[in-house]
Amino acid sequence: MQKWKVVVTDWEYEDLRFEEAVFSPYESIELVPAQCRTEDEVIAACADADAIINQYAPISAKVIEALEKCRVITRYGVGVNTIDLDAATAKGICIANVPDYCMDEVADHALALILSWTRKITLADRYTKEHKWDFKVTQPIYRLRGRTLGLVGFGKIPQALAEKVKPLGLKVLAYDPYFPADKAEEKGVTLVSLDELCSTADIVSVHAPLMAATKGMIGSRQFDLMKQDTIIVNTSRGPVIDEAALVAALQQGKIAGAALDVVEEEPIVRDHPLLSMDNVILTPHVAWYSEEAAEEMRSKAAMGVVDVLIHNEYPKYLVNQSVRDHVALKPTQAGERYAALV
Template structure:
């Protein structure tokens, strides 16, 4: 019986029980490691048939060193840990799990939005300091009628829009890859990024991290926002220029921010954001629920099984250009 080597490059889970349920025994050999560097990934994965990846770097040097790999599956939505171009050149499928945490991330963004708008964390800090005075948390503005600007309008912000609409928000979005009709049928108006930043009372970032989106919320965008506006980021830290954000918060260009992600994670203990009372921070947890974790890991393992055991493309194939490799005889 043919055996396939499946390497888990790294993980933050308590165990690998869901992966073992799908890939344990039979034709699969599941090999868990904890890689942090490209050198470690190369050593562990050189002869792997498939890779499950969380945060370990799979740059071009790693991909080019893979001798047998047919599929790389990322635990999550973003695939910024993987060199897609190099994988495509090698005929390696790259897959993700884009639908496992739609409710979780949209719920988290909504919770951060309501926290900022109603000044919940700020008021909590005041009360715990012995200051029982609502005026110290001012100003708080009525939610209904405010404008929320969604940077990106993929699956997660579409779910978020449906949750925001009943609260009476006006919704605008910026996404050059989404047809206007898709947004309009959800009651959302597509606008330029410049207009979104000028008009929004709350800007919620949902763009994937790519070369195009890195730093897309920078000094120019933050400077054009309203002084009373808030910024929320539940996507990837580097989509927001952190230096520009710090300047914006110090100089009062915006009223505050809520960040589930930062440029370098985990955040360093002396980071200036930690001392800013107008900033709410959570530890890259927007995706998390027990149900989402099980779904993520099960679907990632199933993608490996689809490719290796059944010779099919994974359901969530990211680099669809690799399908052109079919005529080479690589696929059944």
């Protein structure tokens, strides 16, 4: 019987019970846990792996070159910035993610940050606990209805957020060069340029994936365009915002504040200037999390391995579509398998 070695390069969970549950019907799969941090550690653990499940450990071109027989790499979560996609594609390795596991969670968290900042909830809480019972510490607060929310990116999560804010009376703009304008209009959202969004929106919510084209896309130029009472929210990836430019904009009063679930370097360093700013809300990259989302993400990441190794199919959530030019697999028939996980 063919035996398949599946290595989990790294994880931050208490166990691998959901992954084990997905693999348990298949005696041919051997799940090998590792806790890699460096390229060399990944190579040592994965050189002879048939499949890899990855969280944060680097899957660089150097690592991929050392993989002797890997057919698929799946990643916990949406982003695949830990993996060199070009190198994997050239070697015929399928890359899969889990793009749909936490849409409501992240949209809810972005909305919570918006409401918390605009109503000054965390600031009021802090001062009240310091026995400063005075509404004036929150001034100014502006009515939310009638203001404009600008979404940077208009994928599934910002679409969900746009739907959630409708009852609040917000006007919604979005910047997404890949999304059809007529489809956005059907959702009650107007597509605009990034410059127009930054100069118009009262709240800028960032939802762009991290890639070469988006790294630092919100920088000094964009902050210069924003109004002084604008706030910026980020629940995507920290490096999409030029953090030095953000700090400067906050210190110089170019914008009113920020609410961030992600930063450039995580965890945030102890002496970071953002930590001492009353007009900044920070949460520890938790927007994705609920108990249900965690189970779904981990189970679907494991199922992507099953798609390839057991069924000889392209994974349902194939990221590098051009790998089809390098490796021939069957079209995915994974609908029922995934439905059982949700």
